[in-house]
Amino acid sequence: MLLAAHRATARTRTGNWPHRRTVGCQFPPFDEDGSPDVWGVQHMMHPALGESVFAEWYTSEALLQTVCELMGCGKDELQMELFNMLINPERADFALRWHRDDIHESATADEEREALAKWQYGVQWNAALLGDTCLFVVPDSHTMPRTPEQRTHSSTLDPPKDPMDMPGAIRVTLKPGETVFYNSNILHCATYTHTTPRLTLHACIGCTRGGSTRARNILQHGLAWMEDEKFRDTLNDTGKEMLERLVKMKNDTGDVGYSLQN
Numbered sequence: 001m002l003l004a005a006h007r008a009t010a011r012t013r014t015g016n017w018p019h020r021r022t023v024g025c026q027f028p029p030f031d032e033d034g035s036p037d038v039w040g041v042q043h044m045m046h047p048a049l050g051e052s053v054f055a056e057w058y059t060s061e062a063l064l065q066t067v068c069e070l071m072g073c074g075k076d077e078l079q080m081e082l083f084n085m086l087i088n089p090e091r092a093d094f095a096l097r098w099h100r101d102d103i104h105e106s107a108t109a110d111e112e113r114e115a116l117a118k119w120q121y122g123v124q125w126n127a128a129l130l131g132d133t134c135l136f137v138v139p140d141s142h143t144m145p146r147t148p149e150q151r152t153h154s155s156t157l158d159p160p161k162d163p164m165d166m167p168g169a170i171r172v173t174l175k176p177g178e179t180v181f182y183n184s185n186i187l188h189c190a191t192y193t194h195t196t197p198r199l200t201l202h203a204c205i206g207c208t209r210g211g212s213t214r215a216r217n218i219l220q221h222g223l224a225w226m227e228d229e230k231f232r233d234t235l236n237d238t239g240k241e242m243l244e245r246l247v248k249m250k251n252d253t254g255d256v257g258y259s260l261q262n
């Protein structure tokens, strides 16, 4: 897995893998032709990347069992979603502002409460292959709207000078091999130092009980390639079933747009 992650990173840094997150662009749509400096590799299970270990891990029994336990859902309800990798930029530091992945910063407290109430049908995780201290979160903020002070700190499109200025913030420290599972609408931000190596698998899985609630957040990443037979053929039976549930959600929703602005 580590070797495959290094290979994918090298390919992305040299411009040989076009699906990437470039410095200067915080959220989808990622400008694939933007800065040559990259902070993320997109679509780790894409057959053209040629690294089968990622799909094997994403559909592995141990991982899916954990996801089922956290969501309180059955294996037959799991929906395939995103699998990307977050890496350190090489030329300049970069950061993401405080945000919830699928709730706009301008949302009122009532809108936040409503959006958070229906966001229990998915789980996201960061699995660090190297040590990782990039992520900051406000624990419990996935259960309640922002306080007025937290709102002030998260209503700008600019990343914070110091993430610890956010009331309630903690820094998430992962040792190599550790994974943190979280609700992607928890209030969070991240800072990337170009001199500190990062190789962190970043993925999520949904539960079909959520219907189309997760459609915008997931489909905004551009997942047409997942409907290609070539991808389906690489998956084990569980993976094929998870993929079918994603395709159904895609077919059940129209144009989804984007969650946040750059």
Ligand SMILES: O=C(O)CCC(=O)C(=O)O
Binding pocket: 086, 096, 101, 126, 134, 135, 188, 189, 190
């Ligand atoms: O770098 C991270 O760990 C967080 C990334 C993130 O928040 C995002 O991609 O929306």
Ligand SMILES: [Fe+2]
Binding pocket: 099, 100, 101, 188
């Ligand atoms: Fe995020």
